[in-house]
Amino acid sequence: PTPTPAPSYSISFAPVAANMNDTVTVPNGYTVDVLLKAGDSVEAGTPYSGGFPTAAVAEKWAGGNHDGMEYYELSGTDANGGGLLAINFELPDFNILFANGQPDPVTATAEQRAVSLSAVGVGVVEIAKGADGKWGVKAGSKYNKRYTGNSIYRASGRAAGLLSTSIKGTLNNCSSGRTPWGTYLTCEESTENYLDPSQPEENYGWVVEIDPYQELDAATKRTELGRFDHENTAYMADSNSRVAFYMGHDGTPGCIYKFVCDRAFSSSNRAQNRDMLDHGTLYVARFNADGTGEWRALVQGQNGLVVGATDPGNVSQSVTPPAPVKVDFNNQADVLINTISAARVAGGTVMDRPEWITVAPDNSAVFVTLTNNSSRRVTDAANPRTVNRHGHIIKFKEEGNSPLAMKFSWEIFLLAGDPKLAGFGDKLEGNINGDTFSSPDGIRIDPKGRLWVQTDHSVPGSSGDSARTIEQIFGQNAMFYIDQATKKSSRFLVGPKGCEITGLAYTPDLKTFFVNIQHPTGDWPVSGQQPRSSTIVVRRTDSQPVGN
Numbered sequence: 174p175t176p177t178p179a180p181s182y183s184i185s186f187a188p189v190a191a192n193m194n195d196t197v198t199v200p201n202g203y204t205v206d207v208l209l210k211a212g213d214s215v216e217a218g219t220p221y222s223g224g225f226p227t228a229a230v231a232e233k234w235a236g237g238n239h240d241g242m243e244y245y246e247l248s249g250t251d252a253n254g255g256g257l258l259a260i261n262f263e264l265p266d267f268n269i270l271f272a273n274g275q276p277d278p279v280t281a282t283a284e285q286r287a288v289s290l291s292a293v294g295v296g297v298v299e300i301a302k303g304a305d306g307k308w309g310v311k312a313g314s315k316y317n318k319r320y321t322g323n324s325i326y327r328a329s330g331r332a333a334g335l336l337s338t339s340i341k342g343t344l345n346n347c348s349s350g351r352t353p354w355g356t357y358l359t360c361e362e363s364t365e366n367y368l369d370p371s372q373p374e375e376n377y378g379w380v381v382e383i384d385p386y387q388e389l390d391a392a393t394k395r396t397e398l399g400r401f402d403h404e405n406t407a408y409m410a411d412s413n414s415r416v417a418f419y420m421g422h423d424g425t426p427g428c429i430y431k432f433v434c435d436r437a438f439s440s441s442n443r444a445q446n447r448d449m450l451d452h453g454t455l456y457v458a459r460f461n462a463d464g465t466g467e468w469r470a471l472v473q474g475q476n477g478l479v480v481g482a483t484d485p486g487n488v489s490q491s492v493t494p495p496a497p498v499k500v501d502f503n504n505q506a507d508v509l510i511n512t513i514s515a516a517r518v519a520g521g522t523v524m525d526r527p528e529w530i531t532v533a534p535d536n537s538a539v540f541v542t543l544t545n546n547s548s549r550r551v552t553d554a555a556n557p558r559t560v561n562r563h564g565h566i567i568k569f570k571e572e573g574n575s576p577l578a579m580k581f582s583w584e585i586f587l588l589a590g591d592p593k594l595a596g597f598g599d600k601l602e603g604n605i606n607g608d609t610f611s612s613p614d615g616i617r618i619d620p621k622g623r624l625w626v627q628t629d630h631s632v633p634g635s636s637g638d639s640a641r642t643i644e645q646i647f648g649q650n651a652m653f654y655i656d657q658a659t660k661k662s663s664r665f666l667v668g669p670k671g672c673e674i675t676g677l678a679y680t681p682d683l684k685t686f687f688v689n690i691q692h693p694t695g696d697w698p699v700s701g702q703q704p705r706s707s708t709i710v711v712r713r714t715d716s717q718p719v720g721n
């Protein structure tokens with residue numbers, strides 16, 4: 174089966190050129206404002222002003238390396254003029270925390286660890302648009318709250334008993350997602366606490382549910398969604414309020430998963446949804462060579478998940494297969510703690526570093542970015558390039574457009590790269606139609622069905638052409654619009670020096686886009702000061718919807 178073609182969506186902006194400027198470049202007729210920099214106040218306190226903070230001070234700040242985010246409406250407020258923004262902080266911006274950069278986590282003092290851990294996690298801020306059209310944080314809002322690497326978290330689901338009873342910290346909060354009941358899912362992209370190695374490993378690598386309205390449960394690590402280097406979540410719901418959450422494991426390589434909740438969610442009673450993520454089935458995707466695919470349940474006793482199971486290991490990294498490893502899955506908690514191994518045992522396809530997944534508003538397509546995997550040596554149909562330096566995007570379609578489907582069809586939507594790289598081997602030129610890029614990472618289909626892609630080609634010298642840096646070929650990391658029908662790529666935004674572009678949220682009228690600028694290295698956003706990761710606002714100067 175072949176996925177049905179998506180409609181073509183017109184877009185009117187004049188694409189911007191690739192560049193290496195230390196600024197955010199947007200099309201003519203657009204404007205950029207900085208909304209929330211690392212070190213700005215989230216909770217009441219003293220913001221960053223050039224000195225180095227104590228942990229108690231830094232706990233109130235916006236953390237660093239802003240990544241995934243979601244916008245939430247507030248009842249009684251015009252959602253196009255104000256709401257809540259929940260933002261992930263993947264890593265500290267160490268340059269504003271310590272004079273000498275990151276302390277060695279093994280020898281760091283308790284205070285140094287606490288400062289580092291203050292700058293990861295999540296921040297929720299109430300924001301509003303002023304009369305001049307510029308957005309700002311509402312200081313003192315009761316919703317403004319930090320969840321950090323020092324905060325205490327609950328755990329639920331069948332692996333919760335293997336975790337600490339009160340878990341210290343969430344960290345490596347890469348990308349995120351939302352639920353149909355208005356909570357925020359922050360994704361831990363590390364299965365160990367590398368900032369505080371004294372913490373038990375099994376406490377990390379989970380999806381953490383946070384209620385930005387602070388009505389439902391306290392922040393909870395939902396173990397039923399599995400433990401791996403989580404990138405983001407994206408949900409598909411059907412007309413009966415049944416829902417699946419799609420998730421990628423950003424590993425070299427990693428699998429693609431979905432979690433299907435056992436029961437329908439309630440649209441009328443939020444509180445009934447508080448344990449939705451504790452009851453369901455986790456599946457791993459298997460991509461067959463003929464364009465079909467299937468979901469295999471990661472359930473103890475099924476698909477080889479038994480005592481004495483055989484994990485084939487990472488079969489993609491060497492033409493000589495690794496020695497298989499025996500693994501014991503005694504119960505479902507073992508499956509959830511060792512999800513990476515369970516997925517391989519069950520026959521999941523190991524992909525070229527799955528980053529974000531996004532679901533079309535009409536459920537007709539799911540897209541996943543496979544950012545790159547230069548260590549791939551053995552290809553398969555879904556991962557067709559050895560030394561995949563520039564990544565690709567896969568599109569799949571659930572049978573019947575249903576979140577409950579056990580089968581799907583798939584195609585390679587595009588292979589990233591650039592024609593300048595033709596002749597350097599490994600098909601590095603790719604097949605992008607229009608503005609080229611490397612290493613797709615953020616991907617999101619907005620409510621009008623328009624596909625946006627953000628890049629992270631953050632590894633220097635990885636272009637495949639020793640005479641040209643990756644920036645000399647692609648420019649700095651950027652955000653693109655891609656027409657789903659023609660696959661035409663148009664560069665919408667270019668970030669400042671050294672940054673990665675990640676995170677995309679918007680108001681319901683699509684007139685305000687929120688984008689994150691992660692780890693800039695020049696002196697953006699404040700000339701003459703330390704660079705700081707930041708959330709920016711992109712608007713049209715004529716107040717029309719972005720991209721119209």
Ligand code: FEO
Nearest residue numbers: 347362404423528
């Ligand atoms: Fe934190 Fe896989 O990006």
Ligand code: CA
Nearest residue numbers: 347528614615
């Ligand atoms: Ca990412």
Ligand code: CA
Nearest residue numbers: 528544614629
């Ligand atoms: Ca990345």
Ligand code: CA
Nearest residue numbers: 263629673691
């Ligand atoms: Ca990153």
